[in-house]
Amino acid sequence: xxxxxxxxxxxxxxxxxxxxxxxxxxxxxxxxxxxxxxxxxxxxxxxxxxxxxxxxxxxxxxxxxxxxxxxxxxxxxxxxxxxx
Amino acid sequence: xxxxxxxxxxxxxxxxxxxxxxxxxxxxxxxxxxxxxxxxxxxxxxxxxxxxxxxxxxxxxxxxxxxxxxxxxxxxxxxxxxxxxxxxxxxxxxxxxxxxxxxxxxxxxxxxxxxxxxxxxxxxxxxxxxxxxxxxxxxxxxxxxxxxxxxxxxxxxxxxxxxxxxxxxxxxxxxxxxxxxxxxxxxxxxxxxxxxxxxxxxxxxxxxxxxxxxxxxxxxxxxxxxxxxxxxxxxxxxxxxxxxxxxxxxxxxxxxxxxxxxxxxxxxxxxxxxxxxxxxxxxxxxxxxxxxxxxxxxxxxxxxxxxxxxxxxxxxxxxxxxxxxx
Numbered sequence: 001x002x003x004x005x006x007x008x009x010x011x012x013x014x015x016x017x018x019x020x021x022x023x024x025x026x027x028x029x030x031x032x033x034x035x036x037x038x039x040x041x042x043x044x045x046x047x048x049x050x051x052x053x054x055x056x057x058x059x060x061x062x063x064x065x066x067x068x069x070x071x072x073x074x075x076x077x078x079x080x081x082x083x084x
Numbered sequence: 085x086x087x088x089x090x091x092x093x094x095x096x097x098x099x100x101x102x103x104x105x106x107x108x109x110x111x112x113x114x115x116x117x118x119x120x121x122x123x124x125x126x127x128x129x130x131x132x133x134x135x136x137x138x139x140x141x142x143x144x145x146x147x148x149x150x151x152x153x154x155x156x157x158x159x160x161x162x163x164x165x166x167x168x169x170x171x172x173x174x175x176x177x178x179x180x181x182x183x184x185x186x187x188x189x190x191x192x193x194x195x196x197x198x199x200x201x202x203x204x205x206x207x208x209x210x211x212x213x214x215x216x217x218x219x220x221x222x223x224x225x226x227x228x229x230x231x232x233x234x235x236x237x238x239x240x241x242x243x244x245x246x247x248x249x250x251x252x253x254x255x256x257x258x259x260x261x262x263x264x265x266x267x268x269x270x271x272x273x274x275x276x277x278x279x280x281x282x283x284x285x286x287x288x289x290x291x292x293x294x295x296x297x298x299x300x301x302x303x304x305x306x307x308x309x310x311x312x313x314x315x316x317x318x319x320x321x322x323x324x325x326x327x328x329x330x331x332x333x334x335x336x337x338x339x340x341x342x343x344x345x346x347x348x349x350x351x352x353x354x355x356x357x358x359x360x361x362x363x364x365x366x367x368x369x370x371x372x373x374x375x376x377x378x379x380x381x382x383x384x385x386x387x388x389x390x391x392x393x394x395x396x397x398x399x400x401x402x403x404x405x406x407x408x409x410x
Contacts, residue, residue, distance in 0.1 A: 043106025064122035
């Protein structure tokens with residue numbers, strides 16, 4: 001009740017506004033992250049290539065040629081593909 | 085060296101040279117996509133068919149089950165995250181088993197078939213296809229346990245060597261798929277329809293997570309969709325959620341919630357609706373939809389009684405019960 005008794009100051013409004021703005025920005029950032037994660041064409045992971053090749057050379061993994069791929073087209077590497 | 089675009093799943097990863105797809109195991113080396121876990125599973129077990137769970141497909145038999153590292157989904161509640169959310173190079177345990185050796189091992193263990201399971205077998209597609217082709221040639225069945233996040237053309241081709249699929253429909257809500265699994269709903273629905281069109285035996289599972297996907301109206305919509313697009317004879321399993329991985333903040337699913345979900349699904353016409361992950365529940369029993377005769381009793385993953393006739397009919401009314409029984 002001590003806080004309630006204290007007179008309201010304009011800086012309180014600014015502080016609340018700042019907190020609200022931060023929350024909105026965090027929500028937008030998280031939402032964009034979720035959307036990106038689910039979007040076609042968005043996914044690749046940087047890997048430790050040398051470690052992978054060592055495992056392949058040791059026989060722990062394989063370099064078996066996969067199916068179902070094509071050389072990326074310019075419009076694919078430039079992003080902007082639609083979510084399926 | 086050039087980037088490649090993976091066409092296997094709806095994610096359509098554009099992968100620069102030296103990088104992996106989102107699944108971690110399909111890698112662009114030298115401008116060609118490589119399946120790095122081909123012949124290198126990290127999990128091999130012999131399971132009851134009921135553990136997949138498949139209830140209308142060779143009940144009471146054993147199935148040789150295997151998986152490699154990697155997955156094209158990233159579910160916050162994943163129960164196999166130590167396997168699925170790692171690349172092959174991060175695994176401590178890797179077996180070296182060529183397709184012919186898998187088939188020979190399954191035969192040696194007197195298994196009815198081979199299940200591609202645990203992580204999502206979509207990401208080790210080539211290994212699945214090669215094993216399944218050999219397995220079919222010697223009379224073993226092939227079971228695909230999947231989240232069905234796969235493009236239509238690769239799936240159609242794979243279905244030629246599959247006998248059954250157990251598809252995980254995580255929710256009937258695109259937002260859920262995005263938030264919880266980093267995926268989208270529509271391709272999953274399309275894949276299930278494709279499996280049905282291709283004529284493989286299909287059962288659907290829905291893990292009911294408290295507050296996340298336990299809305300009965302949504303469950304009703306999902307059940308209606310299954311009835312319309314896959315058929316009322318498609319078995320649907322409502323499974324109990326247990327806190328896992330990055331979703332430990334939620335409690336296990338109350339049994340009453342599962343029962344309500346089951347009632348909704350039956351109410352819209354689905355004829356075989358089960359409750360899973362609940363030991364000894366009536367919801368794991370198969371009954372004749374016409375007269376209620378107990379057809380198959382189960383306790384956990386064990387078939388305790390099977391009263392189906394040899395050709396898969398109810399012993400009371402002689403109705404044909406859909407499934408693969410022989």
